[in-house]
Amino acid sequence: MPLITRFSCSKVELPAGVLSIDGEMNLTVTHIRKTFQNNGASKTILKDVSFAVESGQFVSLVGPSGCGKSTLLTLIAGFQESTAGEIRLNGSIVSRPGPDRGFVFQEFALFPWMTVRENILFPMKQMKMPRPDQAERLQKLLSMAQLEGSEHLYPSQISGGMKQRTAVIRALAGDPQVLLMDEPLGAVDHQMRQILQEELEALWMKNRTTVIMVTHDIEEAIYLSDRVLVMSAQKGQIVRELRIDLERPRIRTDPYYLEYKNQLTDVLTADRHD
Numbered sequence: 001m002p003l004i005t006r007f008s009c010s011k012v013e014l015p016a017g018v019l020s021i022d023g024e025m026n027l028t029v030t031h032i033r034k035t036f037q038n039n040g041a042s043k044t045i046l047k048d049v050s051f052a053v054e055s056g057q058f059v060s061l062v063g064p065s066g067c068g069k070s071t072l073l074t075l076i077a078g079f080q081e082s083t084a085g086e087i088r089l090n091g092s093i094v095s096r097p098g099p100d101r102g103f104v105f106q107e108f109a110l111f112p113w114m115t116v117r118e119n120i121l122f123p124m125k126q127m128k129m130p131r132p133d134q135a136e137r138l139q140k141l142l143s144m145a146q147l148e149g150s151e152h153l154y155p156s157q158i159s160g161g162m163k164q165r166t167a168v169i170r171a172l173a174g175d176p177q178v179l180l181m182d183e184p185l186g187a188v189d190h191q192m193r194q195i196l197q198e199e200l201e202a203l204w205m206k207n208r209t210t211v212i213m214v215t216h217d218i219e220e221a222i223y224l225s226d227r228v229l230v231m232s233a234q235k236g237q238i239v240r241e242l243r244i245d246l247e248r249p250r251i252r253t254d255p256y257y258l259e260y261k262n263q264l265t266d267v268l269t270a271d272r273h274d
Contacts, residue, residue, distance in 0.1 A: 024055035025090060025177045025210055027076070032085035034071055045071050047235035049085070053178075053227075058204060058211045060221040062264070063231030064272060069214040070182050072236060076212065077103050077180050089177065099127055102171030102209075104181040108163045110155040116166050117142075117151035123173045141169040144206050160192055161199050168203055181213040185220065194252075197223050201249060218268070222260045223250050230267050240267050 034046040045068040053059050061069045075082050078097040087094040089101070102123075110119050120141055124134045142148045145165040155163055164184065171179055184200070185193045201224055204211065215221050221228045222244060230240040242264055250257060 026055065027053040027178060027210070027212075028088045029072075029076065030086050030088070032072070032075065032087065033083045034068065034075065034080075035083045044083075044235055046075075046082075047237060049231075049236055049238060051229055051238050051241075053210060053212060055177075055210055056208045057226045058213070058224055059227045059229060060213045060215055060225040061229050061231055062215060062218065062221050062268065063236065064233045064268070065216065067231045067233050068236030069216075069231055072231075073180050073182050073212065073214050076178070077101055099123075099174040100177045102174065102176035102179045104167050104171045104179065104184045106183045106186050108155075108167035108184070110163060110167055110170070112155050115152050115154055116147060116158065116162075119155070119166055120151075120170050120173050123170060127174055129174075137173060137175075141173060145169045145203055160188060161196055164196050164199065165203060168200065172207065172209060177210060179209045179211045181211065183214055183216070186216070193217070193220070198249070200224065205248060218264050219252070219261055222257065222264060223252070228264060230264070230271065232271055239271060242267070 029052070030050050032046055032049040033044065035042050035044045049068075049072060061072065063069055071080075074080055076087055076094065078094050078101065081095065094101075111122065114122065117138065120138055121134060124137060129137070138151075142151055145168070147162065147165060147169075150158060150162060155166070158166070167184070168179070185196050188196060197220055204224075213221075213224065225244050228242040228244065229238050230242070231237065232239045242260065244260055246254070246256060246260070
């Protein structure tokens with residue numbers, strides 16, 4: 001098969017009136033605006049942002065610094081309210097945090113005074129999950145993340161990869177429908193970042209929870225994502241969508257992989273020059 005020189009890269013249009021696909025999870029972001037007030041002056045970070053995410057997709061948000069990627073993620077999480085527009089999860093408006101959305105922060109944000117086990121149990125206790133269900137869920141998550149035998153260690157006693165896996169399965173502990181990740185690998189060096197990307201992909205493939213991830217790393221977006229949404233420097237509007245049609249686990253030296261990487265680089269470069 002000859003090398004494809006141009007892949008599917010298009011503007012995003014929100015499906016009208018979609019609440020769910022075949023009864024599965026569906027998230028819609030519709031005409032979102034976010035304006036901040038500071039000393040009487042207003043600054044609009046996001047303007048007319050719309051897109052939809054279907055069940056089981058891994059979607060990355062990329063764009064220049066300051067385009068509103070993390071702000072958008074916190075709106076989806078319900079940590080703050082939009083100025084206009086709406087976000088719906090399975091038809092219900094998102095207005096506050098909830099157990100249907102898990103969040104992985106930068107630098108993992110594990111509680112240093114808690115063991116791996118206690119970190120993972122924390123959200124289950126907050127949800128008042130019955131103790132037998134907590135124990136069953138804990139064992140399932142430890143097995144999925146290959147952390148069995150390490151559950152009594154503290155974050156300071158485990159490797160970067162183990163911290164990452166702990167942070168992810170803690171976010172999955174409440175069985176959320178959407179996992180939101182804000183630059184989860186932003187604080188590590190390049191070599192470790194690639195290793196952690198591979199561990200994250202392997203963990204995600206066991207669960208296939210819907211993911212929306214913010215990243216500034218082009219290769220990370222290509223390696224992990226089914227879809228990449230490119231946000232403009234102009235108030236964070238979604239200007240392009242790139243669908244990554246590659247088998248998993250992905251091979252970084254594959255010509256198709258490299259072409260996707262070049263395509264995304266071209267899109268981001270063109271946006272900076274517009």
